[in-house]
Amino acid sequence: MLAQPRGFCAGVIRAIDIVEQALAQYGAPVYVRHEIVHNRHVVERLRAKGARFVEHLSAVPAGAITIFSAHGVARVVEIDARTRDLHVLDATCPLVAKVHNQGKRYVKDGRQVILVGHAGHPEVEGTMGQIPAPVLLVQTVADVDALELSAETRVAYITQTTLSVDDTRAIIAALERRFSDLVGPDIDDICYATQNRQSAVRQLARIADLILVVGARNSSNSNRLREIGAEAGVPSHLIADGSELDPDWVAGVETVGITAGASAPEELVHSVLDALRRLGPIDVAVLPGIEESVEFRLPAELIRALPVSSG
């Protein structure tokens, strides 16, 4: 049983399109800071086409085409790129950029910004580095309790996009208990893709005896999908592709639920189905769910370069 929706979100599609379109328009190599999205298969495919992945801009030759990943970057990285005269194409997901802007607005309003997210994640580093004031990171309710701020501090929170409303509810409730003047983004400002994939895996957990989440180990949203399956009491595993399927997991299992993180291509879901088929006959169905229609526009310079359709 396949979850609906699963796999690529609009931000990931846009980021991959930016690399492909940049290669088509400017030729190889193009440089990408960090993995464009957290998936090795995607990265390898783009590398084969001429993308070069670097962790630091110091590895990019002056003037070269440089793409920032979907996770966003800190302000110092943007300044560094400008100083080195790099030709930047920004693949930061518009929903991540929206969080940056919310944070900046709160600072302008004189508030102490608190970011709910995972330490060390590139999106969190980018967001903290975009906001022109010190940002406090909280990962747990205990972190909220440990904040050295008075109850009257004017506080605002923002959240990492790959956490959903459900994930952050307990932390936000703790913030509300601690601070009398707290503001945060509207509920419908969270990432639609994260919320939809998490709702779908909860639905899947009601009927599946086993859940397989296709995604990379370093993909935050994929790890979260696996945790949600496990929290619902269903044995749940995160696998990169069909080669990681352990036949012992499916022994005696009738319904296998499969989903995929926002950075996992559908072909990897097919590789898991193929691996299951090698163990015995299977019927494949898709659990009815939300049909997504969100699309994000490419940067203007790439849109202009798209070939004119002959139709």
Ligand code: SF4
């Ligand atoms: S998961 Fe959400 S925030 Fe992250 S890239 Fe996809 S659409 Fe953007």
